[in-house]
Amino acid sequence: MGTNSITDIFFDLDHTLWDFDRNSAMTFEKIFRIHNIGVDLPEFLEVYEPINLEYWKLYREDKIDKPSLRYGRLKNSFDKISMSVSDEVINLLSEDYINYLPENNFLFEGAFEILNYLKPKYSLHIITNGFHEVQHGKLDKSNIASYFKTVTTSEMVGVKKPNPLIFHHALELAGVKAKNSLMIGDNLEADVMGSLEVGLDAICFNIHGTELDSNVKQVSNLIELKSFL
Template sequence: MRRHIKHVFFDLDHTLWDFDKNSGLTFEKIFKLSDIETNLEDFLEVYEPINLKYWKLYREERVSKANLRYSRLKEAFDILEVAIEDKTINHLSVAYIDYLTTFNHLFEGTFEILDYLKNKYELHIITNGFEEAQERKMKNSNIRDYFKTITNSEMVGVKKPNPKIFNFALDSANALPEESIMIGDSLEADIEGADNIGMDTIYFDYRNLNNTKDYKRITKLKSIENYL
């Protein structure tokens, strides 16, 4: 039976906001400003899986925000055997956050799907990202006004997939789980987390990993129209 959906909750990074592209452009900028001589493609190839690993540790409360920001860079430079001082890594970790929101590429079809949904549903964000950065990302990319509520992990004190953040978001939106759907790129954080409290889900498999048979899956945002 098709649910009567009233509320659509989106993840932000890797779902609407093209984190990989914006992150790559940010590293290009800050390496140039800091005279870091390393091949950007080689760095990103090493850094991106390390970053995902540290975000998983952060979700599990096993590293702090400061530790995440430092260690993901330190580990990447160590693997590449690039000698770099701790003070430079700390400087880069701050510069990265400062410059990240100056690049605001969205996934193909973001505005089109938000325009398609906005008059039919109430739209919301649930994100594990840092509060100050997430607000800037949404404002600078001109998508902030589409969303009635924004829930981030720092305001709740826990991160997806913890049920508390989903329940907080539902309460903020005055929404029931059975009339809500979560759209995100992380099977663990977004999809399993939302499913566990009774929300409907759409897995945005933008990397086309095809690693689930259990959930509705899309590889392009436009395909949301097949379900909503």
């Protein structure tokens, strides 16, 4: 599909525009200090990051709910580094993590440049599986909310990417057809395959250089989107 028919671009937020891992690490550093958790931060993050991704996969597949995700990813991480932390403290950490996370707002390199490049040419939107209240905080505090005409979260729709319903809802909210739309996101299953399934074109933001099928459009830096758009 040629990009000359594209009028609307949908972005994922976490791991695509908003540098989740960097912001998350800074948040953990703060809440561990607040609660006097004597943990080696790099060691914790090394186990936490893959566990968190696994929990999000379960959440995406409706196998766990939001409280289970928030508690389980921390509990599992502490268990894996053989650190005993009470459920009460884990729940406090979980709450503080969500509250403090939007205070750190590093975006990926080139985020503002590419948004400024795209905004005069296309209508821009967000589709995210992240929690509604947290995602709006991230958009506001990182100063990118004004770039987007609509924001669709999985909690608004009741389903998560790659479920077709969230894409249909986002398209309806934006008032655009799938054939005139493009999705950009880091997750092959949720963002790329989910979009293609409902007729949106898609580009994978392949920040980690994962080996992808040759027919998947991909960039490793946001500025490379200019070659497609």
